[in-house]
Amino acid sequence: MRITNSLMSQSFLTNLNSNMNNVFKYQEQLSSLKQVNRPSDDPLKVSKIIDLKNEIKQNDTYQGTINDAIDFTNVQDAALANATNSIQRIHTLTQQAANGTLNTDDRAAIKAEINSEVETMMDSLNTNFGGRYIFAGQNSTTKPFTIERADDGTFTGVTYNGTADNTPKEISRGVMVELQTDGSKLENGEGNLGQLFNDLFQALDTDDTSQLGGDLLSQIDKEMNNILNVRTGIGATQNRLTAAKARNEAENLNLETALSTNQDIDLAETYMQYTMEMTAYQASLNMGTRILQTNIMDYVR
Numbered sequence: 001m002r003i004t005n006s007l008m009s010q011s012f013l014t015n016l017n018s019n020m021n022n023v024f025k026y027q028e029q030l031s032s033l034k035q036v037n038r039p040s041d042d043p044l045k046v047s048k049i050i051d052l053k054n055e056i057k058q059n060d061t062y063q064g065t066i067n068d069a070i071d072f073t074n075v076q077d078a079a080l081a082n083a084t085n086s087i088q089r090i091h092t093l094t095q096q097a098a099n100g101t102l103n104t105d106d107r108a109a110i111k112a113e114i115n116s117e118v119e120t121m122m123d124s125l126n127t128n129f130g131g132r133y134i135f136a137g138q139n140s141t142t143k144p145f146t147i148e149r150a151d152d153g154t155f156t157g158v159t160y161n162g163t164a165d166n167t168p169k170e171i172s173r174g175v176m177v178e179l180q181t182d183g184s185k186l187e188n189g190e191g192n193l194g195q196l197f198n199d200l201f202q203a204l205d206t207d208d209t210s211q212l213g214g215d216l217l218s219q220i221d222k223e224m225n226n227i228l229n230v231r232t233g234i235g236a237t238q239n240r241l242t243a244a245k246a247r248n249e250a251e252n253l254n255l256e257t258a259l260s261t262n263q264d265i266d267l268a269e270t271y272m273q274y275t276m277e278m279t280a281y282q283a284s285l286n287m288g289t290r291i292l293q294t295n296i297m298d299y300v301r
Contacts, residue, residue, distance in 0.1 A: 052259040059252045066171050066245045073238045076134050079127040080231040086121035090114050091220045098213030111204040118197050122147055135183030137163030144183045155201050157194030160184055171244045180234050
């Protein structure tokens with residue numbers, strides 16, 4: 001009889017310990033709101049949670065890159081819009097200067113305004129965003145365009161100090177996009193901006209209406225079209241980045257949902273399980289009290 005009671009006591013203690021562990025498990029889940037709190041709880045699930053967290057972290061990095069690139073291209077577009085206004089004004093002023101009824105003083109006044117527009121245009125192309133010059137290629141810490149002048153202040157040319165490179169950005173695993181930072185592309189390929197403006201100022205100084213209304217006006221037209229083409233390319237990049245941002249956000253939502261499914265508890269269900277385990281534990285305690293009392297009486301006998 002004592003052996004049987006001893007076995008019953010051992011079985012009771014085993015079951016009680018199991019019930020207590022289950023109660024502790026659900027208490028811990030309710031406290032942390034997590035399904036697993038240590039690798040030993042569920043190694044496979046913990047491994048999956050770690051992978052999901054790493055994916056989300058990487059996705060956040062890509063999202064930051066995309067947002068920065070979108071801001072960068074927005075600044076580029078605004079800069080080229082200003083540059084376009086300047087070159088359009090230069091075009092209009094050149095047309096006016098080609099008018100044979102104007103005198104030298106009139107063209108001198110036009111030259112002064114064109115000179116101002118050239119400086120404004122260069123300021124636009126030298127726009128800096130977040131410590132980076134937007135049209136300097138890989139040499140982004142150096143102002144890309146410098147107006148060269150003689151000692152007397154006479155315009156002599158424009159120097160491009162950047163590199164003939166675009167700037168690649170990784171916006172998703174294995175997916176690259178190039179930001180159009182090559183400032184040399186802003187020149188129309190038939191001579192640099194410095195040469196164009198230098199020829200324009202010389203024609204104004206010599207009242208060369210034929211040159212002003214002919215070749216120079218044609219070159220300015222080409223420069224306007226060239227800036228427009230670059231701006232169109234940047235617009236295409238913006239569209240691609242916007243689409244990538246939407247995909248990234250959707251992917252991030254899916255990852256967060258998967259993480260929640262594997263990591264977070266169902267509060268109502270977990271509380272119900274906790275209540276059930278607590279009830280079982282308390283019932284075991286009550287039953288155990290009777291078993292232990294019986295064992296004690298056997299020894300007393």
